[in-house]
Amino acid sequence: MKKGRLEAFSDGVIAIIITIMVLELKVPHSADLHALQPLLPTLFCYVLSFIYVGIYWNNHHHMIYMVDRIDGRVLWANLHLLFWLSLVPFVTAWTGENHFAQWPVIFYGIVLAMNGASYGLLARLLIKRSGKDSALADALGRDWKSWLSVLIYVAGIASAFYNPLISMGLYVIVAMIWFVPDTRVERKVLGKESC
Amino acid sequence: MKKGRLEAFSDGVIAIIITIMVLELKVPHSADLHALQPLLPTLFCYVLSFIYVGIYWNNHHHMIYMVDRIDGRVLWANLHLLFWLSLVPFVTAWTGENHFAQWPVIFYGIVLAMNGASYGLLARLLIKRSGKDSALADALGRDWKSWLSVLIYVAGIASAFYNPLISMGLYVIVAMIWFVPDTRVERKVLGKESC
């Protein structure tokens, strides 16, 4: 019951976040083909952020699926994650509109890193509630992807002072690492029942 | 369970897409009747895109209804479809604001075609999971509508170089072909139980 509303509310917020980003693809007043050219960096950022938000939705989906009990703390840890996700459209648009300029790219990285951190916080809280012997703790056990992501985010933010395009490349790499849904959980779940 | 969230998330994103399109009907500052006239092409495009998105929601609804198992690949194929659907408001507004000019109409056709392609991809993946003897494979078996649509989209995009109004007419024809919900699936489902 309660879990159902947490899922429904998260789905709603994430669906809105992923969709309002497209509003930043401002419709050009000219019907010329060249009118699309300045939109290309925004389109690139939109695609990247769409994939990032998709990854969070996907993994959120898998993680909550394995949880039985939630409480007030989990609700707030979830809202905390949704807060940082809600800043993604802002940094996406700022980065796209300024064609990968230094400060927007830095803040893009910071917001992505905060998303990762708040997701990690939620995961840790859920594991604590489920117990160390739970399927969730087992499934999320050796979380090397998260630590690697942190490292790459830091490298990305740092390299923006040298060349922001390197940062964007690093953010793409993190997305590629996570693109595959969390197969550890999926394997566990599939072991339990058809999903 | 998992299917439930896929449906809920897709419903959310599609509901937002179909609704934010109306935001492109920019409220005129004048209270004059003539102030509505430049909005007529945008209104026409809004109606057409509303019907298109409605068709996708309708058929998505029918298709997922017949599926029992989903996995990470299906989630991404679904997000891929949602991505192309999310570009519909952009091309709708661009086409409407420029009164069916050549390039907007071409991109309208490309986005519509990509929607069709990503829907087909999702359908193929679901059939592969369900097995070739499944009700879904049977129901979607002879998919002449999809192939006809591809042909008409290509014709529409090509004819925009000659006269974009012909393209718009062709896009209307594709919508008419699909307007009837996928009765093949409906008949199967009705044969199973009341829905």
Place this chain on the structure above:
Amino acid sequence: MKKGRLEAFSDGVIAIIITIMVLELKVPHSADLHALQPLLPTLFCYVLSFIYVGIYWNNHHHMIYMVDRIDGRVLWANLHLLFWLSLVPFVTAWTGENHFAQWPVIFYGIVLAMNGASYGLLARLLIKRSGKDSALADALGRDWKSWLSVLIYVAGIASAFYNPLISMGLYVIVAMIWFVPDTRVERKVLGKESC
């Protein structure tokens, strides 16, 4: 199952419609109290439209609750209703921004009337599917409210040529007539079980 997604999708679209209307309350750049004054007509229209959309959600809720079977036609009749509902934010903003000028008020009335008509169409279709002896047919039987609304809408649209404020008053009266949720259905449902 299918009914669930119809409800979920309708809830999503109506939730977005009712919420994006507030975006037309454009934030004034001045912090002065007088800066709110030109927003008062928009606020009035927002409240009225909020109540209208709330009424539709409420009655839609009651009506679908009594239905067991839906099909492709119902899905499209529902989308048709959602289409006219989606135009409410446009006419609300146009009327509010132009302080109840003639043409915006006329179109406000037309869109409200079309909402009523498309709701009636959906109701008739659902009754036809449920059978003439169904609880729904019984509950919606003597639909004097709908016919009275049509009369008042027509009077409202006509009187806008004389004085648009009379029209607004008439639209308020229709809202008052419907404000009470469809107690006919509620009584039936309550007779069946606690809801």
Place this chain on the structure above:
Amino acid sequence: MKKGRLEAFSDGVIAIIITIMVLELKVPHSADLHALQPLLPTLFCYVLSFIYVGIYWNNHHHMIYMVDRIDGRVLWANLHLLFWLSLVPFVTAWTGENHFAQWPVIFYGIVLAMNGASYGLLARLLIKRSGKDSALADALGRDWKSWLSVLIYVAGIASAFYNPLISMGLYVIVAMIWFVPDTRVERKVLGKESC
């Protein structure tokens, strides 16, 4: 069933409210770090309103969870709450854009107070339906938090005439009081079953 749609619709509206607030963080055209500085008050207000809306969602979630029966009056009391919640993005943006000026801060307080009042109205109605001996009446029994909030809101609105920053501080204090989810309800629920 009916309760499910009330929850789904409320979740949808609250999800949209909490997300569209971020649209008021207008993307700066400059890529300069200093371009973010004028956004800081808006960001502060966004965070505060995000927490407020999160609190309402959280407590709404807990309260509806304990309710078995809803009716037309509850639906309208709920829509009334959603109406005042829908004005939060407006006052948030107005306050942020004008850097905590007097009138925006006063209206921020009024809207927050009206949210509290309409939530209280909904709670009272639900208790009345559930009966005075219900778990809900018991759980919400000694509602000192609500009365304290009213006092602080009044103090906040009044002190805006002297110094609006004091008002903002008081609004932060109310948020802190409510930040902990309604543990009275949670304890009851946990006593009943795992949630």
